[in-house]
Structures are given as C-alpha cells and as structure tokens.
Amino acid sequence: MTIKKILKYNLTENFLNYLEDRINVIDYINIADLTNEQDYNDLKTQIENTKKDSFNKDDFYVVSHFDTDYYLPNCPYGLLMFNFIRTIQEVDVSLNNVIVLTNIDNLLDEIKYIIPQDKHETELPIVIDKCLSICRNNYVHDDYQNIPINYNVKKHALVLFGKERVHRNALYNFINQNNLKEKIVVSYRNNESKNINKHKHTS
Amino acid sequence: MKVRILTNTNTRVNENWNSYGDINSSVQESYVAKEIATQSNKQHKTNSLQEDFYIDIGIDIVTETVFNYPNPQITEKTFRSIANKKMFIVVGPPRSLQYLKSVGFETFDNFINEDYDVIQNPIQRMNFLCNEIKRICELDIKEINNAIKNNDDVLNHNFEQLINLQSHDLKKLDHIFNRILS
Numbered sequence: 001m002t003i004k005k006i007l008k009y010n011l012t013e014n015f016l017n018y019l020e021d022r023i024n025v026i027d028y029i030n031i032a033d034l035t036n037e038q039d040y041n042d043l044k045t046q047i048e049n050t051k052k053d054s055f056n057k058d059d060f061y062v063v064s065h066f067d068t069d070y071y072l073p074n075c076p077y078g079l080l081m082f083n084f085i086r087t088i089q090e091v092d093v094s095l096n097n098v099i100v101l102t103n104i105d106n107l108l109d110e111i112k113y114i115i116p117q118d119k120h121e122t123e124l125p126i127v128i129d130k131c132l133s134i135c136r137n138n139y140v141h142d143d144y145q146n147i148p149i150n151y152n153v154k155k156h157a158l159v160l161f162g163k164e165r166v167h168r169n170a171l172y173n174f175i176n177q178n179n180l181k182e183k184i185v186v187s188y189r190n191n192e193s194k195n196i197n198k199h200k201h202t203s
Numbered sequence: 204m205k206v207r208i209l210t211n212t213n214t215r216v217n218e219n220w221n222s223y224g225d226i227n228s229s230v231q232e233s234y235v236a237k238e239i240a241t242q243s244n245k246q247h248k249t250n251s252l253q254e255d256f257y258i259d260i261g262i263d264i265v266t267e268t269v270f271n272y273p274n275p276q277i278t279e280k281t282f283r284s285i286a287n288k289k290m291f292i293v294v295g296p297p298r299s300l301q302y303l304k305s306v307g308f309e310t311f312d313n314f315i316n317e318d319y320d321v322i323q324n325p326i327q328r329m330n331f332l333c334n335e336i337k338r339i340c341e342l343d344i345k346e347i348n349n350a351i352k353n354n355d356d357v358l359n360h361n362f363e364q365l366i367n368l369q370s371h372d373l374k375k376l377d378h379i380f381n382r383i384l385s
Contacts, residue, residue, distance in 0.1 A: 167270030
C-alpha cells in the first residue's frame with residue numbers, strides 16, 4: 001500500500017488492506033477533495049473512465065466522508081454529499097456500487113433527502129457509519145502505553161485549542177476574562193503565523 | 204444538466220453561529236502556558252495522543268473541530284483524552300457525548316453537568332459550558348482528585364474501549380460485507 005494512497009484517502013493502511021482483500025475497489029473518492037466545479041468535473045471524468053458496462057456484486061467505489069461538510073440553514077443534507085450524488089447520477093452509475101465510509105451517525109438519513117423516496121428500496125449507497133478507527137487522522141491504534149491514572153493532579157484542566165475557530169475564541173476569551181489561566185493549562189495557536197513572536201508564557 | 208450547489212464561506216455553518224456577537228469571540232493573540240511551553244516539544248502535536256503535559260491535569264476540555272454542526276464529529280482530540288485516562292468535557296456539536304456512549308465509551312455525569320450535550324442552540328450551549336467550566340475551576344483541587352478516584356473505573360474502561368476500537372470496527376465491517384456479498 002503506498003503512502004500516497006493512504007494520505008489521499010485518509011484511511012489507515014490496515015483498513016485499506018482489509019478493503020482490498022474483501023472487495024474489488026474500482027476507485028477511491030475523498031469527499032473532502034470536492035470543493036469547486038472543476039473538482040466535480042474531474043470526478044465525473046474519473047468515474048466515466050473507470051465505470052464498467054456491468055458491475056459485479058463485489059465492485060465498489062469507496063468514498064471517504066470524514067471531513068466537515070457545508071450546510072445551508074434548515075437544509076437537512078450536506079452540500080458536498082449532495083453534489084457528489086448528483087455527479088454519480090450524471091454519469092449513470094448506480095449508487096448500489098458505492099460504499100460510503102463516514103464517522104457521523106446519520107449520513108444515510110441525509111442521503112435519503114437527496115434521493116427520491118421511490119428509489120429508497122433500490123438506489124441507495126451502502127453507508128458504513130460511526131467509523132472512528134479507520135480514519136487515519138484519528139490516530140486510533142491498539143498499542144497505546146497503559147499509563148497509570150494520576151490521583152494527585154495539580155491543575156484543574158487543560159485546553160489545547162489548535163487552529164482558530166469561533167467557538168475556540170469564545171472559550172478562550174471566557175477563560176481570560178474570568179482569570180482561569182491559573183487553574184487551566186491553555187495553549188492556543190491561533191494566528192500563529194502572524195503572532196509568531198508574540199507568545200506569552202505564564203510566570 | 205448540472206445541478207450542483209456551490210459552497211462558500213456562508214455555507215460553512217460552523218463559523219456563522221455568533222455573527223451577532225452575543226458572545227465575545229474576537230480573535231486573541233496566541234498563548235502557550237508554561238506547562239506546555241517548557242516541554243521539550245514546545246507545543247502540542249496533533250498526531251500524538253499521549254503527552255507529558257496531560258499528567259498533572261484533572262479534566263481535558265476538548266475543543267472539537269466543529270461546534271455548530273448538525274452531527275457529532277469525534278476526532279483525535281477526544282481520543283487523546285481517553286488515551287491519557289482523563290475526564291473530559293467536549294466543546295463540540297450537540298449529541299457528542301450521546302455518540303460516544305453509542306460506541307461504548309462512558310462519560311462523567313456524576314461530577315460534570317453534561318446537560319450541555321442536549322442543548323441545540325450554540326449560544327446557550329457555549330454559555331452553559333463556560334459556566335460549568337467556571338464551576339469546576341472554583342472547586343478545591345482535592346475535589347478534582349476525589350472525582351478522578353470515583354471515576355477510575357470509567358477511565359480504565361474508556362482506555363480499554365479505545366484499544367479495542369479498531370477490532371470492533373473491523374468486526375462491524377466483516378458483518379456488513381458478509382451480508383452484502385452473500
């Protein structure tokens with residue numbers, strides 16, 4: 001299994017090997033790669049080049065759906081998934097030949113809003129939901145060091161904020177305004193490139 | 204016929220929930236506490252689940268990738284807490300704790316008020332989370348350590364569940380593939 005493939009489809013090497021043992025993977029598609037019209041045109045070409053005149057029951061396109069989607073207000077489905085399904089329909093490939101791997105728990109319900117109800121018995125993809133360990137970025141494995149529990153901690157809490165987001169700004173500001181940094185160990189790397197020389201350390 | 208819906212910043216719901224400024228979400232400068240800054244690696248790494256700076260803390264406040272989002276999105280940030288055997292609060296979408304329970308993990312409702320998990324409104328959920336975090340910070344550190352003792356079976360259970368997650372997922376997939384390929 002090539003590293004490039006593992007990175008591209010955001011699946012663990014173990015799982016990619018497992019999949020290729022069990023089914024005939026026609027192609028891999030990562031929903032996160034589909035962000036503009038050109039991406040969908042490229043996908044359409046990719047599927048047209050790989051589609052078969054007739055599919056065996058173990059022939060599948062494997063779709064990774066682990067990144068966040070876009071949503072319009074009160075719209076029950078994600079826009080990337082909507083666009084993906086429309087593209088599959090454009091090239092006339094049955095959704096029965098599509099396996100979607102996702103970490104969320106109700107993706108099939110979302111997809112049912114995109115597919116006409118009279119096709120729900122015959123024209124839905126196979127959705128495998130709550131897949132937490134097969135997403136490479138979750139770094140789940142079975143070889144963690146079994147560390148002892150510390151019953152004598154010194155600080156109340158820890159927050160590792162990571163990249164800037166509105167909810168992280170809100171919580172960080174609350175911690176600041178309420179002088180909670182004495183109790184909570186905080187790391188926030190927002191605007192790190194702009195503020196590279198402005199890091200403050202508590203005394 | 205093309206019938207695609209173009210995405211843009213306005214369709215990125217996660218960043219739009221506080222557009223009226225109900226909560227102060229203005230951008231602040233970067234900050235790294237000395238407990239992290241003095242570690243040899245200087246800052247946390249997203250690809251590592253066990254870090255030295257977890258040792259002396261009671262609760263991990265996990266700020267997940269998304270907050271205003273229709274589905275729970277559990278990532279390595281939550282798994283890092285579990286691998287380090289820490290109690291956690293998830294600052295993420297509603298139903299995140301319910302989701303974790305559905306895949307076999309347990310949470311800490313005997314010590315942390317976890318009602319935030321069912322609050323759909325993001326402003327109300329954030330206010331609830333902030334108040335709960337403040338309440339916990341006002342406790343004596345002995346009470347945090349007592350809570351850790353009271354929850355040590357949960358912390359060990361979650362660790363075991365994490366270790367077994369990969370084999371559970373593969374068994375689930377085996378079951379599905381056996382059905383569809385038979």
